[in-house]
Amino acid sequence: MTDVKRIPHASHWGAYYLIVEDGRIVGAEPFEKDPSPSPLIHSVAEWANPRRRIPAPMIRRGWLADRERSDGSRRGSDTFVQVPWDEALDLVSGEIRRVIDTHGNSSIFAGSYGWTSSGRFHHAATLMKRMLNLVGGYTDHVDTYSMAAGPVILRHTLGSDEACYARSSTMDTVVAHTETLVVFGSLSPRTAQTEAGGLSEHMLEGTLRALVAKGTKIVLVSPQRSDLPDWVPCDWWPIRPNTDTALMLALAHEIVAAGDEDRAFLKSHCSGADRFLAYLAGDPDGTPRSAEWASGITGLDAEKIRSLATRLPKTRSMVTVSWSLQRAQHGEQPFWAALGLAAVTGQIGLPGGGVAYGYGSSGGSGAPIGLGRSPGMSKGKNPTGSFIPVARIADMLLNPGAAYTYEGKTRHYPDARLVYWAGGNPFHHHQDLNRLQSAWARPETIIVQDPVWTATAQRADIVLPVATSVERNDIAANQRTNRYAAMKRAIAPVGQARSDFDIYAGLAERLGVAEAFTENRDEMGWLRALYEKSRSAAHEQEGFEMVDFDTFWANGHALVPTKRNYTYLADYRAAPDLHPLNTESGRIVLGSEQLAGLGHADCGPHPQWFPPSEWLGAPEAGERLHLLSNQPEGRLHSQLPDGPASRQHKREGREVLRLHPDDAARRGIAEGTRVRLSTARGACLAVARLDARVSRGVAVLPTGAWFSPDAKDGTEVAGNPNVLTADLPSSAFGQGCAANTCLVQVEPTDEDAAGADEAFAQFLSRST
Numbered sequence: 001m002t003d004v005k006r007i008p009h010a011s012h013w014g015a016y017y018l019i020v021e022d023g024r025i026v027g028a029e030p031f032e033k034d035p036s037p038s039p040l041i042h043s044v045a046e047w048a049n050p051r052r053r054i055p056a057p058m059i060r061r062g063w064l065a066d067r068e069r070s071d072g073s074r075r076g077s078d079t080f081v082q083v084p085w086d087e088a089l090d091l092v093s094g095e096i097r098r099v100i101d102t103h104g105n106s107s108i109f110a111g112s113y114g115w116t117s118s119g120r121f122h123h124a125a126t127l128m129k130r131m132l133n134l135v136g137g138y139t140d141h142v143d144t145y146s147m148a149a150g151p152v153i154l155r156h157t158l159g160s161d162e163a164c165y166a167r168s169s170t171m172d173t174v175v176a177h178t179e180t181l182v183v184f185g186s187l188s189p190r191t192a193q194t195e196a197g198g199l200s201e202h203m204l205e206g207t208l209r210a211l212v213a214k215g216t217k218i219v220l221v222s223p224q225r226s227d228l229p230d231w232v233p234c235d236w237w238p239i240r241p242n243t244d245t246a247l248m249l250a251l252a253h254e255i256v257a258a259g260d261e262d263r264a265f266l267k268s269h270c271s272g273a274d275r276f277l278a279y280l281a282g283d284p285d286g287t288p289r290s291a292e293w294a295s296g297i298t299g300l301d302a303e304k305i306r307s308l309a310t311r312l313p314k315t316r317s318m319v320t321v322s323w324s325l326q327r328a329q330h331g332e333q334p335f336w337a338a339l340g341l342a343a344v345t346g347q348i349g350l351p352g353g354g355v356a357y358g359y360g361s362s363g364g365s366g367a368p369i370g371l372g373r374s375p376g377m378s379k380g381k382n383p384t385g386s387f388i389p390v391a392r393i394a395d396m397l398l399n400p401g402a403a404y405t406y407e408g409k410t411r412h413y414p415d416a417r418l419v420y421w422a423g424g425n426p427f428h429h430h431q432d433l434n435r436l437q438s439a440w441a442r443p444e445t446i447i448v449q450d451p452v453w454t455a456t457a458q459r460a461d462i463v464l465p466v467a468t469s470v471e472r473n474d475i476a477a478n479q480r481t482n483r484y485a486a487m488k489r490a491i492a493p494v495g496q497a498r499s500d501f502d503i504y505a506g507l508a509e510r511l512g513v514a515e516a517f518t519e520n521r522d523e524m525g526w527l528r529a530l531y532e533k534s535r536s537a538a539h540e541q542e543g544f545e546m547v548d549f550d551t552f553w554a555n556g557h558a559l560v561p562t563k564r565n566y567t568y569l570a571d572y573r574a575a576p577d578l579h580p581l582n583t584e585s586g587r588i589v590l591g592s593e594q595l596a597g598l599g600h601a602d603c604g605p606h607p608q609w610f611p612p613s614e615w616l617g618a619p620e621a622g623e624r625l626h627l628l629s630n631q632p633e634g635r636l637h638s639q640l641p642d643g644p645a646s647r648q649h650k651r652e653g654r655e656v657l658r659l660h661p662d663d664a665a666r667r668g669i670a671e672g673t674r675v676r677l678s679t680a681r682g683a684c685l686a687v688a689r690l691d692a693r694v695s696r697g698v699a700v701l702p703t704g705a706w707f708s709p710d711a712k713d714g715t716e717v718a719g720n721p722n723v724l725t726a727d728l729p730s731s732a733f734g735q736g737c738a739a740n741t742c743l744v745q746v747e748p749t750d751e752d753a754a755g756a757d758e759a760f761a762q763f764l765s766r767s768t
């Protein structure tokens with residue numbers, strides 16, 4: 001008789017049930033309370049497929065022979081030797097010890113950026129940091145690839161970056177109050193289906209339907225009409241990428257020029273407004289930042305800009321800015337300029353008014369606010385205090401000791417000898433991967449802990465195979481969900497895989513800190529303890545009674561307290577002196593003394609338009625297209641590339657490049673043509689799709705293809721945009737990644753290169 005089980009589980013894309021038949025995952029069913037479940041749940045069974053899994057601990061042959069003196073440039077081409085777990089853990093703990101003793105703790109780079117699984121207990125990077133802090137610490141990273149330039153500038157101008165994450169105004173206030181919603185970037189279930197830690201109810205689609213029903217006026221400012229679902233009527237403004245700041249400045253200028261600005265609000269709630277208004281008026285170069293001025297930069301119609309400027313202060317208006325806008329050179333500016341525009345309308349702190357950052361960028365932004373305390377393991381304290389801005393990894397590896405600036409301070413890169421990565425994929429997430437590849441040859445030792453043979457694991461010295469979330473027990477949670485979800489073990493670990501916790505516990509034992517690391521709890525002991533801590537916090541802080549752990553585990557989910565109908569900065573608006581912001585003036589900063597003092601050429605004392613190094617308005621742009629590498633609809637980044645949700649969006653096993661039919665025709669490209677994309681930094685292949693919802697001059701290639709450079713000429717064959725992008729900082733102030741600033745050559749090709757699947761098969765036969 002077959003044994004069929006329905007096992008509750010969850011991922012960053014939500015809660016669901018795994019249907020398990022005789023120990024095999026045969027399907028997935030959505031969580032019954034999720035109004036818009038993500039199609040990604042049907043890809044989860046792919047974790048069980050051994051094809052991409054790392055079967056056992058593996059050591060690179062050259063490293064095994066020569067250890068820290070091995071030739072790092074062989075990473076990616078050397079073969080691997082399988083070793084028993086005990087030997088692998090001895091080697092890893094030996095390396096940690098050696099590097100601490102010879103070079104100091106800061107020479108261990110364990111920033112380990114990445115999304116890993118949604119489980120809050122087996123969280124790969126947190127557990128690694130917990131272990132390393134017990135032996136003296138490591139070099140960490142700050143900010144994220146998602147968000148760096150934007151939050152950095154907001155910390156200094158709004159006093160906090162929480163408007164971007166846990167504290168943005170809830171979107172129910174937009175439905176109830178907003179009359180004009182201006183979306184810079186996107187507002188789309190494509191990105192909102194995921195949230196770090198997962199959501200058990202996806203609400204954006206319902207919110208959008210409510211806005212449609214109400215007839216709220218929506219202006220979509222984006223190079224892509226598909227950044228808002230087709231069924232949401234809007235006025236589409238196909239802006240040139242990276243020029244939004246100019247439009248925001250012009251809207252502010254026209255409001256001021258018409259005398260419609262809220263003088264009282266600027267005076268009572270802002271500092272440095274004079275500096276900002278003087279710039280709008282034309283200081284210092286005599287160019288007023290008018291609708292005509294912005295029209296020349298953005299490619300938009302000046303009359304339309306002026307009429308929106310008339311409307312914004314006279315209706316309840318909300319400006320929302322996607323996270324993507326600050327993943328660009330000068331990415332600080334659109335976030336700051338949007339704050340300036342909202343301040344000029346005087347609507348900050350009013351329900352449905354002001355500015356929001358990242359509605360829909362992830363499922364939690366704009367969802368009800370979690371009042372509980374999300375369960376999570378403690379990292380402990382890092383005694384080194386050493387860190388780098390997350391996207392400066394290649395700079396750090398290439399230039400140990402070199403000076404750089406960040407948030408107004410001069411700092412120096414540490415001398416990283418050991419790199420330990422768990423739960424992230426830099427050969428997916430970093431820009432200019434060919435440059436990263438050269439930098440990656442530098443460290444003495446690289447350890448990667450992942451379930452699958454990612455491009456990063458392929459380039460490691462020691463590879464530790466991890467059990468995926470479906471092979472262990474955990475809890476999915478975060479500060480924006482209304483329910484914690486049980487992630488129950490559905491199948492036995494594949495091959496010799498072990499859980500992240502078990503791996504670190506084994507290392508902690510070898511490093512003499514086992515008890516401090518495990519606190520004598522096992523997996524289920526920790527889940528119970530973490531859950532009960534959150535449950536008491538809900539009781540003590542909110543008087544909310546969550547069910548006990550056993551009931552939660554039996555049900556598969558538990559409600560947590562949330563707050564709806566929340567307006568960010570309502571308290572500050574009502575009483576600025578009682579609720580001062582954590583800025584230089586205690587007010588919203590529109591003109592910054594700090595930035596004036598720093599004198600950065602690429603981040604000045606007020607929101608400002610700076611032409612990026614690559615954009616369509618540059619005289620040297622020529623025939624190139626502006627490449628946007630957005631989030632893949634059928635995947636989370638590089639994860640589960642063979643699942644049905646991901647496969648559905650590929651052709652020939654490659655990623656699909658979308659471009660306007662006119663741009664395609666001019667290049668002799670038809671639907672389905674194989675194309676070659678190139679910049680001075682690298683080249684990749686993709687398959688063309690013609691799409692009139694993409695603005696002219698723009699090309700869109702989602703992220704997430706497994707980095708697969710062809711052995712002959714290095715052309716990347718799977719369609720990974722990061723061989724094309726530039727590894728430039730947003731500015732000397734924010735140091736964020738600038739993936740969306742990139743001009744590319746696009747041409748048809750009959751290059752008969754291997755596909756991505758063949759490239760992976762070649763790796764396996766060559767290396768293992």
Ligand SMILES: Nc1nc2c(c(=O)[nH]1)N[C@H]1C(S)=C(S)[C@@H](COP(=O)(O)OP(=O)(O)OC[C@H]3O[C@@H](n4cnc5c(=O)[nH]c(N)nc54)[C@H](O)[C@@H]3O)O[C@H]1N2
Pocket residue numbers: 113114115116117122124145146147327422423424425426428429430431449450451452454466467468469500629630631636637638639703721722725739740
């Ligand atoms: N060009 C361009 N590049 C970008 C972006 C862009 O817009 N354009 N976006 C950037 C952004 S916003 C982000 S957040 C990054 C994302 O970059 P990453 O977060 O690095 O991407 P993922 O593919 O999610 O990597 C997660 C890794 O964790 C592994 N994993 C899954 N579960 C477990 C587990 O339980 N334990 C362990 N140890 N490992 C596990 C997966 O196999 C995978 O290799 O990419 C950035 N890169």
Ligand SMILES: Nc1nc2c(c(=O)[nH]1)N[C@H]1C(S)=C(S)[C@@H](COP(=O)(O)OP(=O)(O)OC[C@H]3O[C@@H](n4cnc5c(=O)[nH]c(N)nc54)[C@H](O)[C@@H]3O)O[C@H]1N2
Pocket residue numbers: 145146147184185186190191192193194221222223224227239240241242243244322323324325328360361362628629630631632633634635636637740
């Ligand atoms: N399905 C899925 N969802 C995801 C993820 C995933 O991998 N898969 N990743 C998650 C993560 S880690 C993050 S950080 C968020 C990111 O969330 P976002 O940053 O909001 O997502 P993106 O898809 O990078 O960009 C959204 C849109 O911005 C537009 N855009 C790009 N540049 C510009 C510009 O200069 N001006 C204007 N006006 N528009 C521009 C593009 O048309 C793009 O489609 O998404 C999350 N959601």
Ligand SMILES: [Mo]
Pocket residue numbers: 145146147
């Ligand atoms: Mo992200």
